[in-house]
Each structure stands twice: as structure tokens, then as C-alpha cells.
Amino acid sequence: MNLTASNISKKYNRSKGGANWFYAVKSIDLCIEAGKLTAVYGRSGSGKTTLLNLLGGLLQPSEGKVLCGETDIYAMPDKELSAFRNQHIGIVPQGAAALGNLTVLENVLLPSLIGGRSSDEQEKRAEALLQSFGIASLRDVMPRELSGGEQRRMAIARALMNRPEILLCDEPTGDLDDENTRVVLRLLRDEAAKGTAVLLFTHEADARNYADIVMKMDGGSLEKI
Amino acid sequence: MMRSVYGLPVRSILKKPLRSAALMIIAAFLAFSAFGGSLMVMSLSNGLESLSARLGADIVVVPYSAASKVSYDSVIIQGKPGQFYMDAKYYEEIKNEIEGIDKITAQFYLASAKASCCSARLQIIGFDPETDFSVQPWIAKSYSTELSEYDAVVGSDVTPNADMTIEIYGKTLHVRAVLEKTGTELDSAMYVNTATMKELILAHNAKNPNQERAIDPEKVVSSVLIKVMDGYDIDSVVGNINLYVRQVKAIRTQNMIFDVADSLSGVSGMISVLMAAVWVLSVIIMAIAFTMMMNERRREFAVLRVLGVSRARIAGFVLTENALVTLVGGVCGIIITVLLTLLFNGLIEQSIGLPFLLPQPSVMLLTALITLLVTMAAGALTSAVSAYKISKIDAGLVLRGENE
Amino acid sequence: MKIKTVIPEMVMTIFSLVILLGSFTFFAACPVSDEGNIMSCHYAQVMVTALGGLLTVLSLTALLVPDQKVKGGVCIAAAFAAVLTALTPSVLIPLCKMPQMHCRLALQPFTILFAALTAAISIIAAILHLKRKKKS
Numbered sequence: 001m002n003l004t005a006s007n008i009s010k011k012y013n014r015s016k017g018g019a020n021w022f023y024a025v026k027s028i029d030l031c032i033e034a035g036k037l038t039a040v041y042g043r044s045g046s047g048k049t050t051l052l053n054l055l056g057g058l059l060q061p062s063e064g065k066v067l068c069g070e071t072d073i074y075a076m077p078d079k080e081l082s083a084f085r086n087q088h089i090g091i092v093p094q095g096a097a098a099l100g101n102l103t104v105l106e107n108v109l110l111p112s113l114i115g116g117r118s119s120d121e122q123e124k125r126a127e128a129l130l131q132s133f134g135i136a137s138l139r140d141v142m143p144r145e146l147s148g149g150e151q152r153r154m155a156i157a158r159a160l161m162n163r164p165e166i167l168l169c170d171e172p173t174g175d176l177d178d179e180n181t182r183v184v185l186r187l188l189r190d191e192a193a194k195g196t197a198v199l200l201f202t203h204e205a206d207a208r209n210y211a212d213i214v215m216k217m218d219g220g221s222l223e224k225i
Numbered sequence: 226m227m228r229s230v231y232g233l234p235v236r237s238i239l240k241k242p243l244r245s246a247a248l249m250i251i252a253a254f255l256a257f258s259a260f261g262g263s264l265m266v267m268s269l270s271n272g273l274e275s276l277s278a279r280l281g282a283d284i285v286v287v288p289y290s291a292a293s294k295v296s297y298d299s300v301i302i303q304g305k306p307g308q309f310y311m312d313a314k315y316y317e318e319i320k321n322e323i324e325g326i327d328k329i330t331a332q333f334y335l336a337s338a339k340a341s342c343c344s345a346r347l348q349i350i351g352f353d354p355e356t357d358f359s360v361q362p363w364i365a366k367s368y369s370t371e372l373s374e375y376d377a378v379v380g381s382d383v384t385p386n387a388d389m390t391i392e393i394y395g396k397t398l399h400v401r402a403v404l405e406k407t408g409t410e411l412d413s414a415m416y417v418n419t420a421t422m423k424e425l426i427l428a429h430n431a432k433n434p435n436q437e438r439a440i441d442p443e444k445v446v447s448s449v450l451i452k453v454m455d456g457y458d459i460d461s462v463v464g465n466i467n468l469y470v471r472q473v474k475a476i477r478t479q480n481m482i483f484d485v486a487d488s489l490s491g492v493s494g495m496i497s498v499l500m501a502a503v504w505v506l507s508v509i510i511m512a513i514a515f516t517m518m519m520n521e522r523r524r525e526f527a528v529l530r531v532l533g534v535s536r537a538r539i540a541g542f543v544l545t546e547n548a549l550v551t552l553v554g555g556v557c558g559i560i561i562t563v564l565l566t567l568l569f570n571g572l573i574e575q576s577i578g579l580p581f582l583l584p585q586p587s588v589m590l591l592t593a594l595i596t597l598l599v600t601m602a603a604g605a606l607t608s609a610v611s612a613y614k615i616s617k618i619d620a621g622l623v624l625r626g627e628n629e
Numbered sequence: 630m631k632i633k634t635v636i637p638e639m640v641m642t643i644f645s646l647v648i649l650l651g652s653f654t655f656f657a658a659c660p661v662s663d664e665g666n667i668m669s670c671h672y673a674q675v676m677v678t679a680l681g682g683l684l685t686v687l688s689l690t691a692l693l694v695p696d697q698k699v700k701g702g703v704c705i706a707a708a709f710a711a712v713l714t715a716l717t718p719s720v721l722i723p724l725c726k727m728p729q730m731h732c733r734l735a736l737q738p739f740t741i742l743f744a745a746l747t748a749a750i751s752i753i754a755a756i757l758h759l760k761r762k763k764k765s
Contacts, residue, residue, distance in 0.1 A: 568738035
């Protein structure tokens with residue numbers, strides 16, 4: 001399944017009542033292809049997180065459409081869109097994104113619980129994901145006891161729990177050391193190889209080596225490098 | 226292991242015990258003040274009702290020389306131990322010369338210094354079985370046979386010996402029945418017929434040789450109770466007695482009860498105002514505390530949004546968490562109220578000094594349920610705004626750190 | 630000694646002192662009569678005062694002793710002593726018959742209330758200390 005954005009923009013009004021608009025994202029056309037890893041570079045304030053939220057169905061665009069396969073995601077009401085996101089779009093947010101009250105295993109299982117699927121099979125899948133990400137021994141540990149790298153791996157495992165066709169990652173290697181950075185990039189590369197459409201927002205220079213397509217975002221606009 | 230996403234609110238409560246306990250304490254306080262306040266007001270009202278129901282007479286006539294209004298008022302209305310006497314001839318005078326009297330009877334009061342069962346003063350009330358219309362209907366509920374000499378019927382707080390006797394001034398009385406609770410000091414009174422009363426007065430005289438004037442039981446009565454005939458104005462009869470019969474004072478019993486009712490409504494009013502103030506304050510504190518707690522967890526809710534939880538469901542989680550906390554807190558508050566009421570019922574009754582009768586258990590249960598519902602409704606109200614705000618968060622903004 | 634870790638013992642001490650001091654002051658039993666008659670509730674009061682003293686000593690011991698295991702053990706003892714205190718008026722030593730007597734109105738309910746609270750806090754404290762001992 002491809003993720004296609006057609007002429008999407010997001011504008012904010014700088015002052016109340018006036019017409020002083022600020023474009024966080026400006027008329028972007030983008031296609032995240034299945035089976036490919038797309039890396040987008042951009043400084044802070046370039047609008048990449050806004051773009052990720054638009055693509056993930058978390059932020060209504062001011063203009064344009066976002067299509068997952070053939071489905072216009074913003075044509076759906078919130079309940080349907082949320083269920084769609086749960087099923088088809090995996091998102092790895094920036095920073096710490098674990099639920100502190102749940103164990104590592106429960107965090108990874110969460111997407112399937114949200115989708116109303118709870119079974120031994122789902123538990124096995126979660127454990128398998130932990131295994132493949134090298135954190136199986138931490139299944140009963142609370143997130144606050146994990147290192148930065150372990151937390152990031154847990155977040156990616158969680159995003160993959162429901163086998164989404166699309167994976168969106170916002171700075172997944174943000175505060176990781178070199179070794180962990182390589183591990184995470186390799187995992188994302190492997191996912192793309194399995195047929196997932198992977199989009200990666202990053203500062204990491206190394207990411208070019210793992211990406212099929214490299215882009216740059218600046219001032220709300222996107223261009224291929 | 227959490228097996229359902231609906232376990233999230235429970236998990237949030239359990240993982241932050243101090244925070245949850247704080248909210249539960251506020252909810253418990255809400256329930257405690259509402260339930261406790263309601264019980265107090267209902268008990269005062271019940272006490273007054275039982276008092277009015279028990280009196281029976283329209284007019285009470287007492288000696289003019291009775292020390293103060295307080296003494297005859299509290300003895301007759303509330304049963305506080307006391308004694309006063311007037312010449313029995315006034316009873317005859319009123320009976321024969323005042324128009325409009327349907328029923329008339331005399332009562333005798335004796336406040337014993339001590340009975341075998343205790344060292345508190347026991348109020349003894351003697352009534353004439355042939356003419357009485359005030360006490361006997363009430364006694365009949367617990368004991369329908371006529372009282373013989375040395376028989377007694379006692380209030381609910383009087384505990385006779387194991388063999389159902391009481392010794393008083395060296396005389397042994399047989400306790401035939403224990404009356405229903407009234408919530409007044411009549412609960413520690415004893416009722417005997419005139420014959421027994423006269424014996425007791427003589428025995429009292431024998432035990433108190435130094436008293437100023439021995440009471441001659443053949444020549445005195447303590448009070449005269451009157452039921453006015455239909456068609457006659459009670460106030461006119463009161464006026465006539467006060468005008469034509471010297472050395473006595475006739476009072477309309479309604480007026481006596483009104484005074485008690487006044488004090489009672491004053492106390493009830495105060496309780497209600499206090500309850501309302503506590504509630505408003507507690508609800509505000511709960512709203513602030515809950516809102517702050519939810520704001521601290523915006524990131525957690527943003528993650529749930531990212532994982533595919535709809536806005537409506539997020540609001541549901543917030544409301545569910547609040548409902549669970551207020552339910553547990555409310556139940557604890559109610560249980561604490563019941564325990565404290567059961568432990569301190571007697572002390573409250575004595576401290577207030579007004580008729581005080583706890584409602585029936587079924588009424589208390591109903592009140593408890595209503596209190597719980599109201600407490601949960603208040604909780605829902607305090608969390609509604611939070612629930613709405615949290616459901617509207619911009620997940621992306623929150624996760625980014627809201628600083629770009 | 631962190632403040633947070635000694636809160637249960639401090640609360641225990643306060644409740645014990647309430648029992649000790651209150652039992653012969655504001656929730657004392659019926660006074661000895663002018664004729665010198667001593668009713669059984671007087672002995673109940675004396676026993677409650679003594680047990681209040683014991684509870685105070687146990688609470689202070691739990692507060693000051695550093696060892697977690699000893700603290701836990703002392704708190705368990707305090708819990709038993711508190712239960713005994715609650716049972717003293719009326720169950721172990723009879724009180725006056727009439728419900729409006731001061732021993733029934735004040736001594737009994739206040740003793741039960743504060744003894745029950747002391748027992749509850751002692752049990753919680755014992756669990757916390759023995760758990761901490763296990764952790765270390």
C-alpha cells in the first residue's frame with residue numbers, strides 16, 4: 001500500500017482575527033512507496049513533524065488529500081480514522097513514547113488491544129517482535145528502567161504490532177549512540193524490504209545509506225535530493 | 226497482564242497509588258459530608274416527629290412556681306429529669322369549672338437520684354390509668370396489659386436487671402416492657418401507675434428526711450394534660466385556665482413543640498449550609514486536582530491517539546478513571562459515616578440536646594445510595610471538562626514537545 | 630531517617646497518645662461517685678490508659694529503631710495491642726448498663742475508633758517494613 005499526499009498544506013493564523021497566515025507545510029505532493037525507505041532531512045522548525053502528523057491522520061490538512069492506497073483518510077470521521085490508523089499506519093513518535101504504567105510487553109501489545117484483538121496469538125507475536133528487536137528479556141520491565149536505545153526499539157516493535165502497511169518514524173535515532181543508531185536504521189531497512197512503506201524523518205547523516213529515496217524539507221516545502 | 230484496553234483506567238489508578246488516594250479522599254469527604262449531613266437533618270426531623278406524635282395533649286397545665294420556662298418545657302417535651310408539684314385541687318378546679326375539655330388527666334414526676342442500674346438520674350412518670358390518654362396509647366404498642374402496682378414500663382435506654390426488675394428507693398419494680406426509641410430523654414424515663422407512684426414518693430420522702438418539704442402524694446400532681454373538645458378554640462381554653470385558676474400556668478403544647486422545632490430548624494439550617502459549603506469547596510478542589518493530573522498525562526493520551534484510540538474513547542478513559550476513583554472514595558466515605566454514626570450516636574444525641582432519632586436502616590440505605598450517585602455525578606462533572614479538553618489534544622504537538 | 634518512611638510510626642504515636650491521654654480526660658468513663666462507689670467502667674478506663682501507654686511505647690520504639698525487621702515486628706505487636714485496647718471497654722471489662730452513661734457515650738466509641746485506626750496503621754507499617762527488608 002502506498003501513502004500519497006496530494007497538494008497538502010497546513011496553515012496557522014499568527015494572530016487572532018487577522019489574516020496573517022503561517023504555512024507549516026506548503027503544497028506538498030509526496031508518495032511513500034511500499035517496499036521503500038524514504039528519508040527526509042530537515043532542521044527543527046522545517047515542518048517535518050507537522051508533515052508526519054498530516055500523513056499519519058493526526059492533523060487535518062488545511063488543503064489537499066492524503067490517500068492510503070485508495071482511501072482518503074480525512075474523509076473518514078475520527079472513530080473510523082482512528083481504527084484505520086490502528087490497523088494500517090504504524091507511527092514511531094519523537095522522544096519517549098511509552099505508557100509508563102504498562103510493562104514493555106504490554107506496551108508492544110497495546111495496538112492489538114486497542115484494535116480489540118486480544119489472544120495468545122497476539123501475545124506470541126508481541127514476544128516475537130521483542131525477540132527480533134533484541135529486548136525479549138525486558139518483557140516484564142517498566143519503560144522507565146529502559147535505556148534510550150531500548151525504548152526506541154520498543155516503540156518500533158509497538159508500531160509494527162498490527163503489521164501496518166505504512167510506517168512513519170519521527171527522529172527514531174534522536175538521542176542514540178552510534179551503535180544503537182545503526183541497529184534502528186537496520187531494523188527500518190529490514191521492514192521496508194518486507195514490503196512496508198517506510199518514511200523516516202531524521203537528522204542522521206548515516207540514514208542516506210539505508211534509504212531508497214532521500215528528501216529535504218525546508219520552510220514547509222519538500223524537495224528530492 | 227493487561228488483556229483489554231479497558232484495563233487502562235484501572236492500571237492508571239493502581240500505578241499511582243498516592244495520586245489516586247488523594248482523589249479518593251476528596252470523594253470520600255464529599256460522600257461523608259453529604260451522607261452525614263443528611264443523616265443529621267433526618268434524625269432531627271424524626272426526633273421532632275416522634276415527639277409530636279407522642280404528646281397527645283393539646284394543653285399542659287403546670288405550677289406557676291415552676292422555676293423557669295425551661296424546666297417544665299424540657300421535662301414534659303423532652304423528658305429531661307425534673308420534678309415539680311402543685312396542689313391536686315387545681316386539677317379538680319380545671320376539670321369542673323373550665324368549659325371545652327374533652328379529656329383531662331394528671332401526671333406525676335419524680336427524678337430519682339439513683340436507680341440500681343446506674344448513677345444517672347432516672348425520670349419517673351406516674352400516670353392515672355383511668356383517665357390517661359397521652360401515655361397509655363404509646364405504651365400499648367409495647368405492652369397492652371394494664372400496669373399493676375409495682376409494674377413499670379421503661380424507655381429504650383433504661384436497662385433493667387437480668388430478671389427484669391429495677392430497685393428504686395428500696396422498692397423493687399417489675400419491668401413489663403421496654404418502649405420504642407424516641408430519640409429524646411424520654412428514652413431514659415420510667416412509667417408507673419398512680420398507685421405505684423405514690424408508693425415511690427413516700428419511699429423518696431423516707432430516703433430524704435432533710436428535704437425542705439415532704440411531698441404528700443395524695444395532695445399533689447405535677448401536671449395536668451388536657452384534650453380540647455371539637456369545636457372549642459384551644460387558645461380560648463388556655464386563656465380561661467390562666468384567667469380563672471390561680472397558681473397555675475396553662476400552655477398550648479404546640480407552642481412548646483414550636484420552640485423545639487425552631488431550635489431544630491436552626492440547627493438543621495446550619496448543618497445544610499455547612500454541607501453545601503463543604504461540597505462546593507470539595508468539588509472545586511477535585512476539579513482542580515483532576516485537571517492538573519490529566520494535564521500532566523497529556524503525553525500518555527497523545528501516544529494513545531497515535532496508536533489509534535479515537536477522541537471519544539480517550540474522553541471515555543478519563544471519565545471512567547474518575548468514576549472508579551469517586552466510586553471507591555464514595556463507598557469509603559459512606560462506610561466511615563455509618564461506622565462513626567453507630568459509634569457516636571449517643572454522644573451526638575446528648576450534645577445536641579434536641580430530639581434525635583436515626584432513620585430506619587432501609588431509609589439509611591436509600592440515602593447512602595443517593596449520596597453515592599450524587600457524589601459520582603459531581604465527580605463526572607469535575608472530569609467532564611478535562612475529558613473534553615484531553616480528547617481534543619493535538620497529539621503531534623504534544624509529542625513534539627509543543628515547542629516548535 | 631527519611632520523613633516519608635516514618636510517617637506511619639508518627640501517626641501510630643499520635644493515635645496512641647490520644648488513647649493514653651484521652652482515656653482519663655475528655656473520654657474518661659463515669660466518675661467515681663460521692664459515696665466512693667467504683668463501677669466496673671472505671672477499671673475499663675484504667676486498662677485503656679495502661680494499654681494506651683503500651684501502644685505509645687511500642688510506636689516510639691518502631692519510630693526510633695533503625696532495623697526494618699525489628700520495626701516490622703514491633704508494629705505487629707502494636708497491632709495486637711491495639712486490638713486488645715479496642716476490645717477492653719465492654720467486651721473484656723463490662724461498662725455501665727444505661728446507654729447514656731459517659732463510659733458508653735465517650736470511652737467506648739473513642740477507644741474503639743482510635744484503637745482500630747492504630748491497628749490499621751500498624752499493620753500497614755509492618756507490611757511496608759517487612760517489604761523493605763525483603764528488597765534490601
